[in-house]
Amino acid sequence: MAKGVRGVKRVTKKELKEDKLVTNLLKARTFVETRQKYILVAVGAVVAVIILISLWSQSKAKSDSQAAFELTQALHQGQGSNPGAMADRFTQIADRYSGTQAGDDALFFVAQMKAMDKKPEEALQAYDEYLRQGDRSGLHYPAALAGKASVLEDLQRPREAAEFYVKAANYRSDWYASPLYRLDAGRAFRAAGDTAKAQEQYRYVLEHFPKTTFSKEAEEELTRLNGTASR
Structure with missing residues (x-):
């Protein structure tokens, strides 16, 4: 370098x-x-x-x-x-x-008040609105089904009413109001001329709720229906 x-x-x-x-x-x-x-x-x-x-x-x-x-x-x-x-x-x-x-x-309360105010069509609309968007797990839901059924009875639509009473009763089989709704369904079916369906509801109460006050009423209604059918 x-x-x-x-x-x-x-x-x-x-x-x-x-x-x-x-x-x-x-x-x-x-x-x-x-x-x-x-x-x-x-x-x-x-x-x-x-x-x-x-x-x-x-x-x-x-x-x-x-x-x-x-x-x-x-x-x-x-x-x-x-x-x-x-x-x-x-x-x-x-x-x-x-x-x-x-x-x-x-x-739900709008529907109830409309029914009390003798406005069944408006009550029916309010019940339908609640049933569409209300809480299905709450106790108001089966009460709304039964409320709608009652309004349908007022509107002279007993068969539809009976079906909604059955839906309310089926909400929960062990629910305290279930036998009451069965009796209501039986009444509505009877008004619709469907004796067999009415008897079915009363027998259900006798079989599943034998120790309740509702069973006595179911037995009386069933006896009345059987007597009418035998005439």
Whole structure:
């Protein structure tokens, strides 16, 4: 090697790795800096969704609570009131808090008040609306089925009424109101001229609820039907 001429320094593997690391870090930094606006927007969107979900949950809980309060207040203050006025109040609660438990329950009371106010068609409509969207696991559900059956009887539609009484009775076989709805179904079937179906309901009560006060009534009705059939 000529004197005064420096040799070329060899680059080690370690130095190459360090150089690549620095290059990659610089690239990453450049990527973040050039796209910082979009990254912040994306993060902001995620945060916004989380906040909206939180606010929606809080709002729904507040609506549920307020609906329950207003429904309880209406039930308490409405005792002895005009059923037409009460129907209007329950309708307001149902409309204002649609989708909440209490809002749906208000529909049930709308139907009851309409029936008491001698407006069977409107009562039937309210019962149908409740049965479509109400809680099927709640006790209001079978009561609504029976309520609809009662309205159908008022409208001189006994066979349809009987079928809904049976649905109410079948809600749960061990439910305390089941034998009562069976008796109601028997009465409606008898009014529809279907003696066999009526007898079937009364026999069901005698067989499955023998130690209840309903069994005596079922026996009396069955005896009456058998006597009528033998004439």
